[in-house]
Amino acid sequence: MYRLRWPVNFSSIFKWIKDKFTVLLSAKPIKRIRELPKTAVLAVVLITLLIGANSVFWWYRATHGGFDFSQEPEEEITNEWEVDMNEQGLDEEELRKQYASITPIENQNETQEIVETSSEETEPEQKQDEAPTDEPINTQPEPETKPETKPKETxxxxxxxxxxxxxxxxxxxxxxxxxxxxxxxxxxxxxxxxxxxxxxxxxxxxxxxxxxxxxxxxxxxxxxxxxxxxxxxxxxxxxxxxxxxxxxxxxxxxxxxxxxxxxxxxxxxxxxxxxxxxxxxxxxxxxxxxxxxxxxxx
The missing domain is CATH 2.70.70.10 (Glucose Permease (Domain IIA))
Structure with a gap:
């Protein structure tokens, strides 16, 4: 097993790297590139960097859902079962109260009419009881009166x-x-x-x-x-x-x-x-x- 011994001879390492770099530069493709004008080499480098940056941009956008520079909180997604179809509809309880309030008023009017007619009937009876009656009392039963039919309704x-x-x-x-x-x-x-x-x-x-x-x-x-x-x-x-x-x-x-x-x-x-x-x-x-x-x- 090879182990480095101290002190290490770094000059040999640098020499090895230099030799490899010299061999790489002496290769035919590298020589052809070095023979090109500097403007062409610079253009190729810039195009390569732009293509790389564009690839990174679209990769990040596809994997992270785009860029959000505003950093605003995300809107809550409303599910179908959370949608209120009657949000601006009529209040059923209020309508029921309105329709229910109609019948008590009518019943109250009817009861007032009944009370007034009953009071009018009782007043002459009280006067008859108070006044002395010398006339003989008629004990014959009164004939039955049939209820009147309203021809308009029929x-x-x-x-x-x-x-x-x-x-x-x-x-x-x-x-x-x-x-x-x-x-x-x-x-x-x-x-x-x-x-x-x-x-x-x-x-x-x-x-x-x-x-x-x-x-x-x-x-x-x-x-x-x-x-x-x-x-x-x-x-x-x-x-x-x-x-x-x-x-x-x-x-x-x-x-x-x-x-x-x-x-x-x-x-x-x-x-x-x-x-x-x-x-x-x-x-x-x-x-x-x-x-x-x-x-x-x-």
Whole structure:
């Protein structure tokens, strides 16, 4: 085994290195390079350095995802299951409170009326008890009074029961006043005052009952082209999302089954839904469910 001994003779090492370097410089490729102009050699060196630097740049960018000189914190990636679809939607609890507050007010009004009528009935009874009665008491039973029937309400019910389908199709959005339905156009949950009957574009829309044209709108902000018929007795029907408003005008007398328009796609609030007729039934200023009066389709 060879071991270096101290003191080491470095002159021999340097001589060996010098001899090897001289042999390398005397090689034909090195001689040819040394014969080249210095500018050409410098250009080759610079090109080599640029290619090397470019290779290092793209390698670092590919392996480290690029360069971030701003050093800002990375944005958190929101997963699909963390997206809140109802971020700007309606508050269901607040809506329920609003609709629930309507019925107690009506009940309170009814109770006040009952209390007033009962107080009016008790006052004459108290006066009769206080005043002396010399007249003989009539012991014969009073004849029973039959409850009076309201002809107006019966006429309304009979008229609604004869309602015809305004257009032939399938109900794609049901009546929803106490619940909420999702609107693809508005991207939120809303109430729905009528029903949407899907049909092809241009399908005829007919009057559900006999009546008079109360109003024609050609640019309603919610339902586009709208025709409203008045059937008397506080009953109206509304036909929305129509194609044109040229078939009827205000004041026209309309027969049951008469064509008053065609199915269109003009309602801004329902533009993302397929072509359909928006149909509403209004009784004494309040919307009611049309499906309970329309004929059932198989």
């Amino acid at each position: 006429a309304q019910v009979s008229a609604l029961s004869t309602m015809a389908m305004p257009t032939v199709g399938k109900v794609i959005t049901a009546f929803a006043m106490d619940t909420l339905v999702y609107s693809k156009t508005l991207e939120q949950w809303n109430t729905h005052n009528g029903i949407d009957i899907a049909a092809d574009l241009g399908s005829p829309v007919k009057a559900a009952m006999e009546g008079i044209v109360a109003e024609v709108k050609n640019n309603d902000p919610r339902l586009g082209v709208v025709v409203i018929l008045d059937h008397g007795g506080g009953i109206q029907t509304l036909y929305g999302n129509l194609q044109s408003d040229k078939l009827v005008k205000k004041g026209d007398k309309i027969e049951k089954g008469q064509v008053i328009g065609a199915v269109g796609q003009t309602a801004p609030f329902e533009i993302e839904d397929p072509p359909h007729l928006h149909f509403e039934v209004i009784k004494d200023g309040k919307n009611i469910n049309p499906e309970q009066y329309l004929p059932k389709l198989n």
